[in-house]
Amino acid sequence: MTRELKVALIGNPNTGKSSIFNALTGLRQKVGNYPGITVEKKTGICQLPAGLTAKLIDLPGAYSLNTTSLDESVAVEILLNKRDADYPDVVVVIAEVENLKRNLLLFTQIKDLGIKTILAINMSDRMSALGVALDVSALETALDTRIALISTRKNSGIDALKQLLVEHESLSENPVLDINKVDLAYFEGLKKTYPKISLYKLWLAITQDVNFMPIERQSIADQSGFSTKSKEELKRMQHRETVLRYQFINEALKLGYEKDFSKADGFQGHLDRLFTHKLWGYLIFFVILFSIFQVIFDFSSYPMDAIDGFFGQLAEWVKVILPPGVLTNLVAEGIIAGIGGVVIFIPQIAFLFFFISLLEESGYMSRVVFLMDRLMRPFGLSGKSVVPLMSGMACAIPAVMATRTIENWKERLVTILVVPFTTCSARLPVYLIIIALVIPEGRFFGLGYQALVLTGLYLLGFLASLLAAALLSRNLKIDRKNFFMVEMPTFKTPQLKNVGFTVFEKTKSFVVGAGQVILALSIVIWFLGSNGYSDEFKNAEQLVAEQLQSEQSSLSSIEIERAISSFKLEHSYIGQLGKFIEPAVRHLGYDWKIGIALLTSFAAREVFVGTLATIYSVQDGEESTITGRMALERDTLGKPVFNLATGASILIFYALAMQCMSTLAVVKKETNSWKWPMIQLVFMTVLAYTASLLTYQILA
Amino acid sequence: MISIDLLKVGQKGTIVEELDTHVPVKLMEIGCLPGNEVELVQIAPLNDPLYFLVDGSRIAIRREMARFVHIDLKP
Numbered sequence: 001m002t003r004e005l006k007v008a009l010i011g012n013p014n015t016g017k018s019s020i021f022n023a024l025t026g027l028r029q030k031v032g033n034y035p036g037i038t039v040e041k042k043t044g045i046c047q048l049p050a051g052l053t054a055k056l057i058d059l060p061g062a063y064s065l066n067t068t069s070l071d072e073s074v075a076v077e078i079l080l081n082k083r084d085a086d087y088p089d090v091v092v093v094i095a096e097v098e099n100l101k102r103n104l105l106l107f108t109q110i111k112d113l114g115i116k117t118i119l120a121i122n123m124s125d126r127m128s129a130l131g132v133a134l135d136v137s138a139l140e141t142a143l144d145t146r147i148a149l150i151s152t153r154k155n156s157g158i159d160a161l162k163q164l165l166v167e168h169e170s171l172s173e174n175p176v177l178d179i180n181k182v183d184l185a186y187f188e189g190l191k192k193t194y195p196k197i198s199l200y201k202l203w204l205a206i207t208q209d210v211n212f213m214p215i216e217r218q219s220i221a222d223q224s225g226f227s228t229k230s231k232e233e234l235k236r237m238q239h240r241e242t243v244l245r246y247q248f249i250n251e252a253l254k255l256g257y258e259k260d261f262s263k264a265d266g267f268q269g270h271l272d273r274l275f276t277h278k279l280w281g282y283l284i285f286f287v288i289l290f291s292i293f294q295v296i297f298d299f300s301s302y303p304m305d306a307i308d309g310f311f312g313q314l315a316e317w318v319k320v321i322l323p324p325g326v327l328t329n330l331v332a333e334g335i336i337a338g339i340g341g342v343v344i345f346i347p348q349i350a351f352l353f354f355f356i357s358l359l360e361e362s363g364y365m366s367r368v369v370f371l372m373d374r375l376m377r378p379f380g381l382s383g384k385s386v387v388p389l390m391s392g393m394a395c396a397i398p399a400v401m402a403t404r405t406i407e408n409w410k411e412r413l414v415t416i417l418v419v420p421f422t423t424c425s426a427r428l429p430v431y432l433i434i435i436a437l438v439i440p441e442g443r444f445f446g447l448g449y450q451a452l453v454l455t456g457l458y459l460l461g462f463l464a465s466l467l468a469a470a471l472l473s474r475n476l477k478i479d480r481k482n483f484f485m486v487e488m489p490t491f492k493t494p495q496l497k498n499v500g501f502t503v504f505e506k507t508k509s510f511v512v513g514a515g516q517v518i519l520a521l522s523i524v525i526w527f528l529g530s531n532g533y534s535d536e537f538k539n540a541e542q543l544v545a546e547q548l549q550s551e552q553s554s555l556s557s558i559e560i561e562r563a564i565s566s567f568k569l570e571h572s573y574i575g576q577l578g579k580f581i582e583p584a585v586r587h588l589g590y591d592w593k594i595g596i597a598l599l600t601s602f603a604a605r606e607v608f609v610g611t612l613a614t615i616y617s618v619q620d621g622e623e624s625t626i627t628g629r630m631a632l633e634r635d636t637l638g639k640p641v642f643n644l645a646t647g648a649s650i651l652i653f654y655a656l657a658m659q660c661m662s663t664l665a666v667v668k669k670e671t672n673s674w675k676w677p678m679i680q681l682v683f684m685t686v687l688a689y690t691a692s693l694l695t696y697q698i699l700a
Numbered sequence: 701m702i703s704i705d706l707l708k709v710g711q712k713g714t715i716v717e718e719l720d721t722h723v724p725v726k727l728m729e730i731g732c733l734p735g736n737e738v739e740l741v742q743i744a745p746l747n748d749p750l751y752f753l754v755d756g757s758r759i760a761i762r763r764e765m766a767r768f769v770h771i772d773l774k775p
Binding site: 063064066068099101102105232235238239242243246272273276277278281282366369370371373374375483484485486487488489490 | 719721724725726727728729730731733734741742744745746747748749751755756757758759760761762765
């Protein structure tokens with residue numbers, strides 16, 4: 001019977017912890033969320049020699065157990081609570097050769113918790129370039145641990161680490177720091193009151209904002225026998241503790257670590273100056289950004305068309321081989337179309353995360369934050385918000401997912417909430433058709449009116465996102481006392497296997513997480529659009545036939561079919577709903593037909609055009625005919641329905657409205673609750689309604 | 701004695717014995733402790749944030765925090 005060994009990985013950011021986790025677990029990984037919060041939980045299985053299986057958990061990156069973010073406090077919660085399901089038997093602290101001294105601070109804290117600890121020193125392939133020499137056995141003695149020298153780049157050291165895990169029994173559980181030295185009287189008092197619990201654990205529980213509690217923090221303070229401390233005094237004690245830790249680390253490093261300082265790297269310095277240069281820095285960044293955006297915009301259309309075609313064929317095929325009826329329609333038009341609607345996002349997600357992963361792995365992303373922080377801060381956004389905001393111009397779904405890199409929860413939330421304002425590619429078909437219909441073809445100083453309007457709409461989206469961000473960050477009462485600090489890692493060549501893992505993991509989490517919601521909503525909308533309770537709906541074919549006869553028009557069988565579809569749509573649940581909301585949308589300049597199209601396009605913005613095509617009984621896909629047909633449409637007074645006022649109103653509505661259930665599904669997944677997507681939906685719908693109302697009333 | 705937000709690029713110094721109480725524990729843990737060396741590596745194009753080399757760690761912090769860290773300039 002193989003016993004499962006519970007292993008936790010922890011370490012500073014930028015130490016290659018994920019690479020090591022990937023190397024240990026391969027594809028046997030699972031990503032989810034810690035219950036109730038938005039921190040990502042990464043677990044996996046690793047087969048060790050000697051028939052042992054290790055259950056790995058990849059704890060969020062941390063500089064110290066003195067937490068300043070939600071991510072870091074997750075690690076502390078688990079490590080302080082022996083009864084937690086994830087409490088490890090062994091902790092592997094991941095460090096790397098260049099910042100070993102600082103990495104070891106966390107190591108000493110983990111050791112002091114009394115857990116068996118292994119030190120893994122990564123990026124060992126860079127030792128000679130850095131002029132670093134290590135005496136591993138001297139370090140092992142000084143630090144009271146076992147050390148694995150790893151290079152994920154060269155694929156070495158992983159087996160040695162696995163072997164150390166097998167031999168975990170021999171690891172000591174002794175602390176390295178004598179915490180009494182921080183304040184003798186205080187800690188002696190603590191020891192007397194709680195003799196059975198490790199002093200450092202008590203200390204951590206007192207100073208950190210932790211939830212679980214075998215001992216109530218208040219009761220510790222209330223005990224007579226030793227004095228309570230003010231926040232100021234606690235901070236000074238932490239200061240002393242940090243000084244003591246580094247004294248210990250420096251002593252240990254003297255025995256086992258040597259650095260030849262003449263090996264300073266000039267090239268790194270040159271790159272740094274280039275990427276943060278007043279002119280070149282921004283230029284390079286915007287070129288990179290637009291290239292990413294361009295690739296996503298252009299190249300993803302090929303696989304997306306292929307996917308579209310494939311699912312379309314599949315649906316047709318199902319209709320042929322299965323007997324006609326409700327169930328067949330459900331499968332073909334509801335389920336298959338729904339799944340297609342999820343899969344079609346995969347190319348864009350894959351491309352975006354391919355690039356983001358390259359930027360992060362190479363170390364360049366920190367320089368982006370450095371450049372953009374001053375610009376983004378007034379709007380309550382992070383320097384890291386730029387990439388998601390720009391990616392939103394292709395599609396909001398991967399953009400929202402990309403906000404994971406923003407550590408500060410408030411900045412991340414604000415970015416998630418405003419990304420949908422940036423003009424995504426799905427709005428384009430709607431914009432193009434309406435602009436062609438209502439904007440005249442003239443020129444203004446050589447610039448075509450139509451092109452100007454389109455550019456204006458893009459600007460509107462961008463401005464709306466910034467203003468909304470400013471508004472939200474002023475009003476959202478979430479405060480995380482985080483002071484701004486970004487580490488500037490050395491520039492490295494990205495490891496493609498890590499990029500691959502990231503792309504795979506993000507795609508999978510989207511399909512499984514958001515995919516379910518999107519599929520469910522697709523089926524609901526399909527159902528509402530193809531079923532109705534009224535008599536007109538049930539007798540569609542008959543009524544249409546009668547109508548055609550009275551008009552004495554002779555149509556081909558296809559045209560008759562389209563007329564029936566149009567009639568059915570008009571009398572379906574959605575059609576009834578469209579007629580029901582007509583009084584409300586009339587003030588925006590819309591009739592019930594446009595109203596229906598607005599409702600159906602909640603599924604996806606581009607559906608607006610397709611729905612209008614159905615209502616007007618036009619072959620979907622022939623844009624010129626749709627536009628032509630729409631231009632001919634007249635209202636009860638004989639005036640064109642699609643005039644400037646209505647057209648402008650539709651454009652403004654689409655610019656500001658949340659017409660995308662897939663985005664809502666992703667926001668729900670990323671924020672781990674329905675609260676935020678609902679707020680987003682209400683906020684944007686109200687804003688869109690008001691803005692288009694004003695537009696129509698002013699122009700009409 | 702000078703606060704590190706007033707440094708010029710390339711200037712360095714040693715952190716003073718008495719750390720300002722506003723310096724957060726996290727900054728100390730990164731290496732901002734008395735006796736350690738700080739060097740200004742780069743200033744962001746819009747004058748904020750500031751990129752420092754602190755006891756071997758490369759980090760960027762905002763001016764509003766940098767003004768609490770005091771050093772004795774190295775000639």
